[in-house]
Amino acid sequence: MEGLLDLGRQDMGPSRRSVLSVALFSVALTVPEWPDVVGRMETAQRGTRTRIGMSDVHTVSAMTEQLSSMDDQFGGRAARPLAATFLVNTVAPFLRADGPEGVRKAMMSAASDLCCLTGYMAVDEGLHGLAQRYYLKALELAGASEDHLTYCTTLRGTSVQAVDLGQGPLAKRLADAAAASSPQAGPRMRAFLAGQQAHAAAQTGDRRSALMYLQEAARQTWGLALDDYPLVDSGRIDKRMTDMFKLIRPHIRNHAAQALYERAREVVRPELIAV
Template identity: 55%
Template sequence: MRTPEPNASLERLYRETGWTLRQFAQEINRIGTERGTPLRYREPSVHQWLKGHLPKEEARPVILEALSRRLHRPVTNSEAGFPLPEESSAQPSTVEGLLDLGRLDIDPSRRSVLNAALFSVALTIPGWPDVVGRMEAAQANVIGRIGLPEVNMVIAMTERVSDLDDQFGGRYARPMAAAFLVNAVAPYLRSEASESVRKSMMSAASDLCYLTGYMAVDEGLHGLAQQYYVKALQLAGASEDHLTYCTTLRGMSVQAVDLGHGRESKRLADAAAAASPAAGPRMRAFLAGQQAHAAAQTGNRRDALMYLQEAEAAMEKAESRSKTFGSYNPSSLTYHIGQVRYELGDIHGSIAALEESDKLRHQSFRRNRIRYLSMLAERQLEIGHLEAACDTWGKVVEIYPQVQSGQCDLKISSMYSRIRPYLKSRSASELYERARLVTPTRLIA
């Protein structure tokens, strides 16, 4: 058997990282665990790859992602000396890609494929000039002519699904949204329509794709979420819908910052702000608050405080103009204040801000209330306030049975591991016993 030629391309990238063989293997294993498919590579495997042995096909995306994260730029198969995946030879149209994605999402037998989809900092984000007005004029399988009633129906359905997600979490709402995308929205996008109706339908579809991606994040399906988000960007650009385009980029920034990718989060938050022309005060607060959080996570104190001040000033203007409830409100801003303070090392200030945020938050947002109260309890425990933490977690336990959410499951599971060392305390033991009555056994680690 012929000895393979050393992979000079991979060797060059490896040298650029500054890693040891062990560190390279550890990072690959860590990313594999992150996506739900644990890997157990060690130094000899990496050494073999550098010598020219081809990694298993399922390992290659993980290797590329590890390199991309380390080098802070996309790394392709070609750059790493790997062959191109067979399916990369033809790119599906936006509608065909949406159909394929939605069908995967609603097929239980293919769910494992989605679970393995990997969050990528190397994801290509289509810029506004690249997508504006460029939707393919796909007219295959035309189902007839559509008008504003069909557009309004998609908008109304998206609003209903969003309400269900806010109240109960996305575990059951996301497959419903995916089925609606496949069975109704995609056919509408292929139907005959006036130009104005066609743009309105693409805008409505973009909003639904964004929501579906947001719910995928809730279940920890981060690679899937990115795919939905990219579809949302493409459709928003095609319909010249700046609002959904910017909102989607911001959502991608939130996903990245929650996963600890501060640099990527800042890039996405800045892109959202740059693509938002003449944003009103509430939208500016919405974008600046996220820029502040991302900047703080990268350790940029000056920019974080500057953006936070900008968000506070914009929110004051928004609230003075209208007291109507908005998607970004004083509770959201106070949450961002808490996150910025925590990232900058002010745990006590973060706790005060999260407490204020909970007072301002609408009680119907159960999923977010569980997440943010859990965050508050974790930080109370971090400074040694066990009684206060248990009291806060008690509120979480009260709401938890009403929500079906992957993120909330993780928070509950984390609660058990955090309070277990304190079970000799009455407050901790009582919380533990109360929680056991409403928690699936698999979460009681």
């Protein structure tokens, strides 16, 4: 995994490594059961870990979740250097360590997820070359670990990036590849992928395909919302249901829109339907 090690080192820069390492441990303190997480990170950084277990995989997953939350709150400029530091100091040594085959595959999958997140952060900063290198490493690790979910999510991310760069045909190929990589995707994932297929098709001027994929994404997304609606007591959700009825009424002759409308009438409170 020297490629991952070199990538992370180039990203964070030698002058900031010690400062970033300290900051990274402060992030680790926010993880549940943080003493164990910190201990595993320190062992990996010292280079004394020769064998890994599932607890080490959980450490990577937990830290990735915290870094993702930090990205949501503060943006990639704050979170990405910490992600790069974590990749160099902890994840790369874990990937070099021995362990049962199942644990090693799980570690590669967790590392792939972190690389995908780091690439997304780099896109947010406009560092497209760096983002592509992280995305390629994520695809490599996801392929090696047979992690189809992260593989197609990463492909979707590269499609989003291609749209941002005005590369419509490439964006469309990547979005279609992402959808094809996950034939067993559930409704949520399928809507997630179809939405990007619509976005990429629109970028190429293919209005027909864009509308087709957009319809597929919106049918599935609203269907999922209706699944959860009876379990949620929220004014905001009520407002979204009202908006849904307004949006689909003009298209009620469309078979999919009509099916959604009839299903919604069975679930949503009557006063929201009448608005």
